[in-house]
Amino acid sequence: MSRFSFRFSLVAAVVVLAGAPKRAPAAIAPYAGDAQAALTNGMRLLRRALHLGQDEVVSHAISLSSREAALELELAGGRTRTVALQGGVVLIDGARAGRYTPGGRLERAWRRLLADGGALDTRGLLVALRAWHAPSVSGEDAVAGTRLEESLQTIGVVRGAPTGVTTVARADSARARFEGAARPVSITLRDLAALDSLKLHLGALEDVGGDGEPATRVSxxxxxxxxxxxxxxxxxxxxxxxxxxxxxxxxxxxxxxxxxxxxxxxxxxxxxxxxxxxxxxxxxxxxxxxxxxxxxxxxxxxxxxxxxxxxxxxxxxxxxxxxxxxxxxxxxxxxxxxxxxxxxxxxxxxxxxxxxxxxxxxxxxxxxxxxxxxxxxxxxxxxxxxxxxxxxxxxxxxxxxxxxxxxxRHLGEMSDEYLWATPPATPTAARMNAKD
Structure with missing residues (x-):
């Protein structure tokens, strides 16, 4: 009875906090970060008290054959979750969720996802699953693809959190708060998965030896x-x-x-x-x-x-x-x-x-x-x-x-040959000759 009362008190506290106005007055704006941290810690305490941490994924197994393409996830509580495409039927946890065309675009995309996930760890696989989108199809394939995509978004969370990101997870969505940002930034888990998936794909690219060189400071x-x-x-x-x-x-x-x-x-x-x-x-x-x-x-x-x-x-x-x-x-x-x-x-x-x-x-x-x-x-x-x-x-x-x-331009100095003259040609010489 005391355990039930404790759980009920925690649930009531969370409901009261959730019903509070989202925008705090300007007077308490400086304490918004502390309030959000307290709410995060309260959610963690609630998850532990209600044993909600049992849906954390600890391992996975992939099965690919000509007839079946299945994914099995083992949770912390000992349960398993399975998503399989088998003989034209989509099975989620053993229950029929729709039909698909064998060998069609949906099956090829699902098989490609599982084949690529074989080289990833559990965290990377979950990120890839949440970033995956069903191809554009019609008819029963479209319905099956939608249900398959929805099931992947609620398939569980991986144990631990990425560095620098505090994750608050629920069954259907999640939000992340970046600690080093100028102001807290909230994004959905789909966005986070897309970013991590992009990082994984970029990290898997081969180094083709481009001409670019790392930037260095010139001395x-x-x-x-x-x-x-x-x-x-x-x-x-x-x-x-x-x-x-x-x-x-x-x-x-x-x-x-x-x-x-x-x-x-x-x-x-x-x-x-x-x-x-x-x-x-x-x-x-x-x-x-x-x-x-x-x-x-x-x-x-x-x-x-x-x-x-x-x-x-x-x-x-x-x-x-x-x-x-x-x-x-x-x-x-x-x-x-x-x-x-x-x-x-x-x-x-x-x-x-x-x-x-x-x-x-x-x-x-x-x-x-x-x-x-x-x-x-x-x-x-x-x-x-x-x-x-x-x-x-x-x-x-x-x-x-x-x-x-x-x-x-001016004429240069006249040389001696221009100034040279024979004695009879000069007036002085002529006068001297006349006196003689």
Whole structure:
């Protein structure tokens, strides 16, 4: 009698708790987590008092033959539950639950589930059972599939709970509370089973050896080496292009460089205007070609040619500015008495590229210093843009080195042979001869 009273008291307490309002007032909101924990512990105590833990699954057995596909689960209380497809009949715990077509989609799906479950433990098998859905069929197969699917959702719970998840199980559904979340998250057992099933399937996939590599943190030394390698690669590429330009068109490179040196302000203004008018000019060119038949035919050739010419003008102007910087630096050294062995256009270009890319090299070597590298990169970006703009303007002013109007060219010093004259041809010599 005392045992019955104890059970009745526990049931009444649970009913009272279940009948309480789901949303607590704002005043007791901070204690909602403790209340939910107390409710969870009360449910556990109730399960133990009413011996509801006897439906926990402790083991399973699978039987597959040409006539039968059966699953047997052993519960903690000593009972067994069976689900079988046998000879066109669905049997749940020995009772007939429906009929199916032998060899149909329902039977094939059920056999595939049991075959895959043979490699799983009891926990994994229960997760797979709850995540399983009957295939789309019609007639008696649909009814049998629905009953089979419903029976799998109430087939019992596995002993223990996944790490980090507190499970409160009932006969027909379950909810889980994730302890580490910012706020408690409740999901149904079907959702939990689907997630665990996905984890099982992903874990069973073969490693096909993809190209991806695990993400690693780049050390400051590796970052410096990588940035420095990039700067060196750009320097080598620009030096090769510059040496080729000097080799094949030295006179044109020198004309553009002299234009940038002697008409720096004018080259800067023309370069800015050229950058602003580059896209409108390109658009007008395309529109003008579209309105004529010949223009439409020339469009595939003119458009790439315009883009290549614009890029060549900017790059060639940058190299010419590098030549001008190197020449100016070398001549100032020579003016201060420094000895320079055979100064030439190649040396000017090499020295100028070192100067223009020096800020990028400094930014690469100080990549681990935080704010300092930002200053270096900003300065390098400004210098690079300024050199490209002035060079582009010098290319436009000099017509790609064909016009020396703004180059500031002057005649060199006259050598002795130009100043040499015979004595009779000079006025002094003529007067001396007359006196004699």
């Amino acid at each position: 400051p030394l590796n970052r410096v080496v990588g940035d420095a390698s990039t700067v060196v690669a750009f320097f080598v590429a620009l030096a090769m292009l510059g040496f080729g330009a000097v080799f094949f068109g030295r006179r044109y490179v020198e004309t553009v460089a002299d234009t940038a040196t002697h008409s720096f302000g004018r080259s800067l203004v023309v370069g800015l205007l050229g950058q602003l008018l580059l896209l409108p000019t390109f658009a007008m060119l395309i529109v003008g070609l579209i309105f004529t038949i010949v223009g439409i035919l020339l469009l595939p050739v003119v458009v790439p040619a315009f883009i290549v010419a614009a890029c060549a003008a900017v790059l060639g102007g940058y190299l010419a500015v590098a030549h001008a910087v190197g020449e100016t630096f070398t001549r100032r050294r020579m003016a201060h008495g420094a000895f320079v062995r055979a100064p030439n256009a190649y040396g000017y270009l090499f020295t100028g590229l070192l100067g223009l890319l020096g800020l990028w090299a400094a930014a690469a070597l100080t990549g681990w210093m935080g704010p300092v590298v930002i200053l270096f990169r900003a300065a390098a970006l400004i210098v690079t843009w300024l050199a490209a703009t002035v060079g582009f303007g010098a290319v436009l002013l000099s017509r790609a080195g064909l016009r020396e109007t703004f180059a500031g």
